[in-house]
Amino acid sequence: MTPQYPQAKPEIIPPATHESVVGLVHDLGNYIQIAMSAVSIMSRHADVAASEGLGAIVAHAADSLERAGALVRGSSDPDALQAEEVNIDTCLTQMGPLLRYACGPNIRIKLYIGLVPKIRCSRLALQNALLNLALNARDAMPGRGTLTISALLADGPEAPEVELTVNDTGVGMAPEILERVLEAHFTTKPGDGHGMGLPGVRWFVERSNGRLFIESAPGVGTSVVLRLPVST
Ligand SMILES: Nc1ncnc2c1ncn2[C@@H]1O[C@H](COP(=O)(O)OP(=O)(O)OP(=O)(O)O)[C@@H](O)[C@H]1O
Ligand SMILES: [Mg+2]
Known part of the structure; x- marks a missing residue:
């Protein structure tokens, strides 16, 4: 991709x-x-x-x-959403039951958390961003599928970053959809979606001085990557 x-x-x-x-x-x-x-x-x-x-x-x-x-x-x-030192391992483990409940029984959830240092952001806002991404993944996998969330340490342009990837094996997106997904109110879920999930994720990443990347291929799936600075 x-x-x-x-x-x-x-x-x-x-x-x-x-x-x-x-x-x-x-x-x-x-x-x-x-x-x-x-x-x-x-x-x-x-x-x-x-x-x-x-x-x-x-x-x-x-x-x-x-x-x-x-x-x-x-x-x-x-x-109320102040940045704090966040341990990704604890943060994701805490979210496990909520993710399972939100995704339902037909979606397998895999969490891979490497040995990563703490990051600096609002824990609640991070969990909310991850929940939004998991809900999008669930919507993209109406039959069955796998949601994988992984965290690893990566080199950033200036300093090390934690790379959080939310990957699904869902329907994916055509390029003309992908280029619009960060627009507020853009949705392909009429009657159901508000087009506010991904703009909220972008808001969180920018507020945390991080970077956001989205890769997608129709019929293959989607990966949303959050690169967040390591707490110093
Ligand atoms: N994982 C994904 N797989 C396929 N398409 C996706 C995925 N994530 C987002 N999209 C596309 O991007 C659009 C915008 O996503 P976004 O989360 O911002 O809004 P939404 O899910 O439509 O509504 P909501 O405000 O309830 O989140 C979606 O309608 C969908 O077309
Ligand atoms: Mg959404």
């Missing part, structure tokens, strides 16, 4: 749109809080406590709501 480096087109968001998004995020925060209280009550219910299966489902819901709440807080308070 030949590496492709899609260029996102600059987009000017009019103030009215920005205001309405801020309002929407604020209201989402309220609903998340209500759902979290409901899940917390549910987790203490005798039927849930007695059932291993139900307990796990409620725990997934609580974990996702906590992440959603933290992201909503991060949108108005940049300190």
